[in-house]
Amino acid sequence: MNYQxxxxYISEFIQPEFGKGKVADYIPSLANIPPTKFGMAIHMVDGQTYKVGDAEENFSIQSISKLFVLQLVMRHMGDMVWTKVGKEPSGDPFNSLVLLEHENGIPRNPFINAGALATTDMLMSTTQDASLLIRNYLKFISMNPAIESDPLVAQSELETSHVNHALAHLMKSYGVIENDVGALIEVYCQHCAISMNCVDLAAAILPLADKGYSAVCGETILPERNAKRLNAVMLTCGTYDSVGSFAYRVGLPAKSGVGGGIVAVVPGKMSIAVWSPELDKFGNSYVGTAALEQFTSLTHCSIF
Amino acid sequence: MNYQxxxxYISEFIQPEFGKGKVADYIPSLANIPPTKFGMAIHMVDGQTYKVGDAEENFSIQSISKLFVLQLVMRHMGDMVWTKVGKEPSGDPFNSLVLLEHENGIPRNPFINAGALATTDMLMSTTQDASLLIRNYLKFISMNPAIESDPLVAQSELETSHVNHALAHLMKSYGVIENDVGALIEVYCQHCAISMNCVDLAAAILPLADKGYSAVCGETILPERNAKRLNAVMLTCGTYDSVGSFAYRVGLPAKSGVGGGIVAVVPGKMSIAVWSPELDKFGNSYVGTAALEQFTSLTHCSIF
Amino acid sequence: MNYQxxxxYISEFIQPEFGKGKVADYIPSLANIPPTKFGMAIHMVDGQTYKVGDAEENFSIQSISKLFVLQLVMRHMGDMVWTKVGKEPSGDPFNSLVLLEHENGIPRNPFINAGALATTDMLMSTTQDASLLIRNYLKFISMNPAIESDPLVAQSELETSHVNHALAHLMKSYGVIENDVGALIEVYCQHCAISMNCVDLAAAILPLADKGYSAVCGETILPERNAKRLNAVMLTCGTYDSVGSFAYRVGLPAKSGVGGGIVAVVPGKMSIAVWSPELDKFGNSYVGTAALEQFTSLTHCSIF
Amino acid sequence: MNYQxxxxYISEFIQPEFGKGKVADYIPSLANIPPTKFGMAIHMVDGQTYKVGDAEENFSIQSISKLFVLQLVMRHMGDMVWTKVGKEPSGDPFNSLVLLEHENGIPRNPFINAGALATTDMLMSTTQDASLLIRNYLKFISMNPAIESDPLVAQSELETSHVNHALAHLMKSYGVIENDVGALIEVYCQHCAISMNCVDLAAAILPLADKGYSAVCGETILPERNAKRLNAVMLTCGTYDSVGSFAYRVGLPAKSGVGGGIVAVVPGKMSIAVWSPELDKFGNSYVGTAALEQFTSLTHCSIF
Incomplete structure (x- = not known):
């Protein structure tokens, strides 16, 4: 197939979709991104890559970072990670404190904010500088040593992180969080504020498409078993409260972020990253989702 | 691969799992099933079949019937079905009335009780005898004209259906249900009480594994598009409140019933049906889930 | 004090309040009442009565009937009534099914719909014709043999009673309801549809103001202990989800109905009934509440 | 009546009640109080006082402090206080974050933790040293210049205040809290840790029993209107999730604290303070509640 x-074709196809979503505006650094940006990149398991549009422009990966934090925690703790975080879809808006109260402070899954705070806390307990570890991991798996966290974005997030503080304190009251809440929120905001582009991201998740092996790095990054499991968690929990609709429309394991990025996996074949800043009401890139739907439709690569 | x-192997492997679950006991007809029954059947898209254990013994399909009702409604109404039922995981126990109150009487998905009442109601609005239609559809797609609903089971379900009455009345208060509640519950109990065996069920869901085509019937039963979509809905909503864990462990689209049956789909390859009456705390067959997990592990057929 | x-004064004072509330419109018989009706009557413990406006015009007592059903059940069962219904404010809209699910089908209090269904069910279990018993009780305590249920209103309520059916079926699933749900809803609708006027109602609740004794009947209707307890339940549960605001503004035990009636008690002194059909957002008479607030303010009779 | x-009599009557409740154990300073302490004091509006048992022994007033913070905020802000806190019973455990999420961060009432954080925040916004103001107010209205906050208790509370931190951060995310969360929690813990005895407390709430006037101070402390309103808020919200049962059994406006203290008001007649450390499952003094129930029963002073 001629993926290029x-x-x-998709970069033309999605033009009428601009203006239907809304750029995240809770911090200035996100609100100021031009809304009609669009980039897409794919990385085949054999090493070939394709890209279109703004695929090499950096954006804030936001919640996509939760996928990499989970990878690092699974590496250190294996299945023990699931003693402090669930793996079921939340069925509630991504900040909800309700479920924490009903479930002894155990977040529903590692991709809602509460869950990512829990995984970040676990990572902090196993390493001296969790922020550094996350950045170094991303530099390695995307083979781009220039990847950094944007200090302005991190600072803005920190200043508007009252709900995350509330989530962390509530989990601490249940003994789920071990580290100091202030330090935890800082690490959390730093990894949400990491800047990457579609080409980097497609490279970074290639192991999930190839049983843990990365043609980019030339080595196995994850055990096959973990690659499959991360895909399962992405499919059932990766796109906020629209996982059912996303599976129905796109049919691929994916993780989205409010910066407008989405990464997706076609097991055995390729990894995909798409970016466009306007969000649907659930927090997923409006145009990015349309692009992915069109992609699986044209290439018949849905896992279903 | 030698599937037989x-x-x-699996029928041996699962022996130590007996006794860890609990047979459904809310009606006598289910409570009296011997707990150590185990059957499994697979149907390849090329027509080959394999079976083991009690694969030809009939059992109550219960919630698996919801999958076939949904197929029939989609045939009649297409995507209009989603105006009266959602397609997101519920995140709450399968009988919950809470979400109905918060979401204008629209059930979260067609596989929780409320959702299946809604799809059954839609089917009743499009046909004179919905019960007959469902039975005839199952007879055809499994090529077994002997399939019937067990009147004793249906009667027992009817007598203990207070929660379903409550769900239906609440949805009627929102205008989601059109037909008489009493008549609706009767049709609902009848299709839950249908008796089938693993071989029948594997045949019946073969179209979901082969883009809508059934080698059993020798014809296309569903549009490819619907087959894929049904698989997506099964993956995100098919196993009650453990869809995340089920995807993590088994990695296949599946629908379970409290009779102990589970049907699963390996897209492009085969359909699977397994039966064992003991249930885990979520209502899925304990031994059946273990058998499916072992199956995908041995044959590397997880979709992830 | 010159109560007349x-x-x-109050009947003049409340004129500007018309038009700020909204007449109940869920059944035609209620929707057609002229919105500017206003009547008020008080009954002193020494037998004197005062009235103003439309105090002798009949209206639908609706939820005020719940107070009399509770009296009859307490007479038969004493404190055993509290094994099937709580006595705490609900904190949720008056039809909510949520709490029933979390609290084993035990309604929060006897003045929400679920709770009144439970008390009506208990009354049905202790008498052959609960509807007749309720009507006869009201005829006696208000000394008006002409009191009846309006069959048109009862029929309309029956036809729009899907939520009450849902509540009753859910409670039946927990074993809280003993009688047939259809028969229960019929009795419930009949007592909600009873027509009375302010003079009748003030007479009917006089025992609550005088330690159980009624100067109207010339005999003791309730034990003193029950009179005090019913006042306590009215104060904390009698005015839907605005009990706190009502206590703050009016400061009297009271029970309201969506027909626009409110009955209130000044312990040791008098009983009060007021009627005006426009409702506030909680379901209490808008003008009636303003009249009661003005009354306690002018006569310094708040219990606080 | 011979109140002494x-x-x-009551101090004898309650002896069999010891051992049925449980002393608060979340901080050591509370857990170490001997469980069979019992003291009670009443203050008549004419200035007479009576006391029994450990009525002059200091204990931690805990949530009773919320009543005095509310008085101070009402003095400064009048009814504007109700723009940032409701006055309805919560219907949920006293720490619940759920309602905050559903109601834009506005706590249900000023006597749950969230509500008292909101009133403490308002007080901090109107004065330089809110802690000092609260202590000085208590010294004055109880005419005891020795009243202080126990620094050990305050420190312990601070160290276990994760839930309060969560509540405050969540409210800050809605803009309900103005001050720094850390500073707020400190002031909050300090006023909860104030030590007083029954005689002090009965004096301190005398204004609520006498239209705002205090025979202890010889002057009017609150407007009559506010005294009545505070009594109404206490009746509907003062005893955690058992306001209905408390009104049913005791029939007086009251505020309790987990230190085992309860203050209660007989409007127009007297103020009461009782202390006994064992708590019922709602957080109210078990023996204290029994003592108050017996008191209103013997003296016929229930407001109902």
Missing amino acids: AVLN | AVLN | AVLN | AVLN
Whole structure:
């Protein structure tokens, strides 16, 4: 299949979708991104790559970072991670404190804010500088040593992080959080504020498409078993409160972020990253979702 | 791969799992099933079949019937079905009335009781005898004209259906249900009480594994598009409140019933049906889930 | 104090309040009442009565009937009534099914719909014709043999009683309801549809103001202990989800109905009934509440 | 009536009640109080006082402090206080974050933790040293210049205040809290840790029993209107999730604390303070509640 032609076609196809979503505006650094940005990149398991549009422009990965934090925690703790975080879809808006109260402070899954605070806390307990570890991991798996966290974005997030503080304190009251809440929120905001582009991200998740192996790095990053499991968690929990609709429309394991990025996996074949800042009401990129739907439709690569 | 050998192995492998679950006991007809029953059947898209254990013994399909009702409604109404039922995981026990109150009487998905009442109601509005239609559809797609609803089971369900009455009345208060509540509950109990065996069920869901085509019937039963979508809905909503864990462990689209049956789909390859009456705390067959987990592990057929 | 002058003053004082509330419109018989009706009556413990406006015009007592059903059940069962219904404010809209699910089908209090269904069910279990018993009780305690249930209103309520059916079926699933749900809803709708006027109602609740004794009947209707307890339940549960605001503004035990009636008690002194059909957002008479607030303010009779 | 004899009788009457409740154990300073302490004091509006048992022994007033913070905020802000806190019973455990999420961060009432954090925040916004103001107010209205906050208790509370931190951060995310969360929690813990005895407390709440006037101070402390309103808020919200049962059994406006203290008001007649450390499952003094129930029963002073 001529994937470059498919990407070119999609970049035209999605033009009428601009203006239907809304750029995240809770911090200035996100609100100021031009809304019609669009980039897409794919990385085949054999090493070939294709890209279109703004695929090499950096954006804030936001919640996509939760996927990499989970990878690092699973590496250190294995299945013990699931003693402090569930793996079921939340069925509630992504900040909800309700479920924490009903479930002894155990967040529903590692991709809602509460769950990512829990995994970040676990990572902090196993390493001296969790922020550094996350950045170094991303530099390695995307083979781009220039990847950094944007200090302005991190600072803005920190200043508007009252709900995350509330979540962390509530979990601490249940003994789920071990580290100091202030330090935890700082690490959390730093990894949400990491800047990457579609090409980097497609490379970074290639192991999930190839049983843990990365043609980019030339080595196995994850055990096959973990790659499959992360795909399962992405499919059932990766796109906020629209996992059912996303599976129905797109049919791929994916993780989205409010910066407008989405990463997706076609097991055995390729990894995909797409970016466009306007969000649907659930917090997923409006145009990015349309692009992915069109992609699986054209290439028949849905896992279903 | 020698699938018969795999099935034989699994039927040994699962022996230590008996006694860890609990047979459904809310009606006598289910409570009296011997707990150590185990059957499994697979149907390849090329027509080959394999079976083991009690694969030809009939059991009550219960909630698996919801999958076939949904197929029939989609045939009549297409995507309009989603105006009266959602397609997101519920995140709450399968009888919960809470979400109905918060979401204008629209059930979260067609596989919780409320959702299946809604799809059954839609089917009743499009046909004179919905019960007959469902039975005839199952007879055809499994090529077994002997399939019937067990009147004793249906009667027992009817007598203990207070929660379903409550769900239906609440949805009627929102205008989601059109037909008489009494008549609706009767049709609902009848299709839950249908008796089938693993071989029948594997045949019946073969179209979901082969883009809508059934080698059993020799014809296309569903549009490819619907087959994929039904698989997506099964993956995110098919196993009550453990869809995340089920995807993590088994990695296949599946629908379970409290009779102990589970049907699962390996897209492009085969359909699977397994039966064992003891249930885990979520209502899925304990031994059946273990058998499916072992199956995907041995044959590497997880979709992830 | 010249209570007639106070009532006359209030009937002028409340004129500007018309148009700020909204007449109940869920059944035609209620929706067609002229919105500017206003009547008020008080009954002193020494037997004197005062009235103003439309105090002798009949209206639908609706939820006020719950107070009399509770009296009859307490007479038969004493404190055993509290094994099937709580006595705490609900904190949720008056139809909510949520709490029933979390609290084993035990309604929060006897003045929400679920609770009144439970008390009506208990009454049905202790008598052959609960509807007749309720009507006869009201005829006696208000000394008006002409009191009846309006069959048109009862029929309309029956036809729109899907939520009450849902509540009753859910409670039946927990074993809280003993009688047939259809028969229960019928009795419930009949007592909600009873027509009375302010003079009747003030007479009917006089025992609550005088330690159980009624100067109207010339005999003791309730034990003193029950009179005090019913006042306590009215104060904390009698005015839907605004009990706190009502206590703050009015400061009297009271029970309201969506027909626009409110009955209130000044312990040791008098009983009060007021009627005006426009409701506030909680379901209490808008003008009636304003009249009661003005009354306690002018006569310094708040219990606080 | 011989009130001293009544108090003496009650101090005997409650002896069999010891051992049925449980002393608060979340901080060591509370857990170490001997469980069989019992003291009771009443202050008549004419200035007479009566006391029994450990009525002059200091204990931690805990949530009773919320009543005095509310008085101070009402003095400064009048009814504007109700723009940031409701006055309805919560219907949920006293720490619940759920309602905050559903109601834009506005706590249900000023006597749950969230509500008292909101009133403490308002007080901090109107004065330089809110802690000092609260202590000085208590010294004045109880005419005891020795009243202080126990620094050990305050420190312990601070160290276990994760839930309060969560509540405050969540409210800050809605803009309900103005001050720094850390500073707020400190002031909050300090006023909860104030030590007083029954005689002090009965004096301190005398204004609520006498239209705002205090015979202890010889001057009017609150407007009559506010005294009545505070009594109404206490009746509907003062005893955690058992306001209905408390009104049913005791029939007086009251505020309790987990230190085992309860203050209660007989409007127009007297103020009461009782202390006994064992708590019922709602957090109210088990023996204290029994003592108050016996008191209103013997003296016929229930407001109902």
